[in-house]
Amino acid sequence: MMDKENAVIGGRVTRAMARALREVSASSRPCFKKQRKSKLEKSSRAALTDVTNEYRKPQLNNSAASNSQTRGGHRKPNTKGASNVSMQVLSTRDVRAKSAKDLSAVSMVQSHDVVFAERLEDRELVQPSMSVMAGPLLSMQDSVESDELLGSPNKDIDMISEKLKHSDGLGIVDIDSVELKDPQVWSSYAPDIYNNIFVREFEKRLTDYMGELQKDITPSMRAILIDWLVEVSEEYKLVPDTLYLTVNLIDRFLSQSLIQKQGLQLLGVTCMLIASKYEEICAPRVEEFCFITDNTYTKAEVLRMESEVLNLLHFQLSVPTAKTFLRRFILAAQYSCKVSYVEVEFLANYLAELTLVEYSFSQFRPSLVAASAVLIARWTLNQSEHPWNSTMEHYTNYRVSELKTTVLALADLQLNTKGCPLNAIRDKYKQQKFMSVANLSPKPVQSLFEAEV
CATH class of the missing domain: 1.10.472.10 (Cyclin-like)
Incomplete structure (x- = not known):
């Protein structure tokens, strides 16, 4: 090769040399195209292999696997590089679409495998050899039935309306039905959530x-x-x-x-x-x-x-506090309160925060502190009626007699009978943005327990 190049540079080009040079240049160009083409095929094949492996792991039946192999990588390669790449890209899209479809079938089978197993056991609908094929059919039927139930827009409304009917006779106001106007607020979950919180506060009780x-x-x-x-x-x-x-x-x-x-x-x-x-x-x-x-x-x-x-503490940061219960109890007090809702909220929050400083209140359950704070707040703002009724008893899970010890202790804290010089919370709630609830005169609460509601 070096001799030929020197010959070309140094002297006249013969006919034989020109023929040899044409052969060399012609052979070099196809090699480059072939190498580039093989790299594209290799990369496309690798991508198809990954997708195939992704959805073939569950492998429901052999037909899905064979279809994926047929559609995935065994197409006859075209002689043109551009068309070959486009065919392989289309093949990748087909395989991905197929894999998504098969994955949805797999997830459907997994979500209903228990129900399907029980039906096979009890009714003996199919033979063991047919279990793989019968599973998706039964699962899809169950899925349609569950979607119809969950898709009913009036299901939650009917449930709460039924609850409200039973509550009317007891004089209990359903505080969750009001929130149904907002589709993003699932108020039907609130009772279950707070029932769970009530249980959890017993697990987190502190010792002396x-x-x-x-x-x-x-x-x-x-x-x-x-x-x-x-x-x-x-x-x-x-x-x-x-x-x-x-x-x-x-x-x-x-x-x-x-x-x-x-x-x-x-x-x-x-x-x-x-x-x-x-x-x-x-x-x-x-x-x-x-x-x-x-x-x-x-x-x-x-x-x-x-x-x-x-x-x-084992990273356990989600714990019920008095503030957690205050939101629920203040909402319950809103529907049977003749005074300003905001004023009740500020006063109840003020009383609950006063307990944070006092060590003795750490022995009380947070729900007990929150309920007592709401009772005193309502009584301080309005003495024309008893602050505790069936609605408050229903949502707090406390009768008024069960609040007596905490209410009396909280009333003494509000009066500052011990002369505590720490006034950060009192100064905070004397501000106008909190309606200066710390300046309100406390009312005697002993009469609240003379006759239980």
């Missing part, structure tokens, strides 16, 4: 850790910490759920781990950091929580404490 475990921490130290955290939550404009979850995490950690008073503030800011990450849209950064402690703790110390808290 101040008397049983902690030796260096007192209830007054805890109160000072939480009162300061209330100011922090106001400074960063955190939602109320963050504050309630913060106190819950502090109490749960202290009930399981011994801590010295030097680390109490570190525990407080760390629990608020965790609660902020869980509840807030834009949580404050770690550096901000270090800053509010006047850099008493470093970022590394906060992160180390965060890991310790989360591991000790």
Whole structure:
């Protein structure tokens, strides 16, 4: 080859040399096209192999697999590179469409395999050899029936209307039927959700850790910490759920781990950091929580404490708090309340937040605290009628006599009979945006329990 090139460059080109050069150039071009074509075929074949493997794993029957192989990769290649690629792309689309169709059939069979097995056992409809073919047919029939039931737009309305009929005789107002106007609010799930929350609050009950475990921490130290955290939550404009979850995490950690008073503030800011990450849209950064402690703790110390808290509590952050129940109970109070709904809401939230500072209220169930706060709020704003009726009893699961101990303790807290100097919550609810509910005069509540409703 080098001799030929030198001959071309250095002298005259003979007829034999020209023929040889044409043969070399002609042979080099097809090799390049063939190599490029083989790469495209290889890549397309690899893609088809992946799709085939994806939907052939369940392999319902042999016909689906054979069809996929026939349609997937065994087409006769065309001599033209462009048409060959287009045919393989079309083949890929066909296989993907087929795979999606077969996957839907597989998921349908898996969702109804238990029902199908029971029918085969009880009725002996088909022989074992026919079970694979009969399964999809029965499953599709069951699927159509379930879709018809779920697709009925009036099913939930009829269910709640039936419940309302039974409630009319008892004087119970159905607070969930109002929300049916919004198609995005599935209010028919609310009773089941809150029944589950009522059960879960029994699992998360706290022990008297101040008397049983902690030796260096007192209830007054805890109160000072939480009162300061209330100011922090106001400074960063955190939602109320963050504050309630913060106190819950502090109490749960202290009930399981011994801590010295030097680390109490570190525990407080760390629990608020965790609660902020869980509840807030834009949580404050770690550096901000270090800053509010006047850099008493470093970022590394906060992160180390965060890991310790989360591991000790097994990352269980979704817990019922008084705020969880307040939303439900205030909604129930709305339909039988003659005073401003917003005012009842603010006053009930104020009373419930007062309990966060007081250690003795950590022994009460959150639903009990929320129900007592709503009762006192309604009684404070309107003494013309008893604040507890059948609707409130139905949705809170408490009779008025069962609230007596908590209500009396909460009334003393509202009056501040102990002269507690921690006023972060009181100052917060003296603001106009909360309708200054902290300035309302408490009313005697003893008469509420003289005769049970």
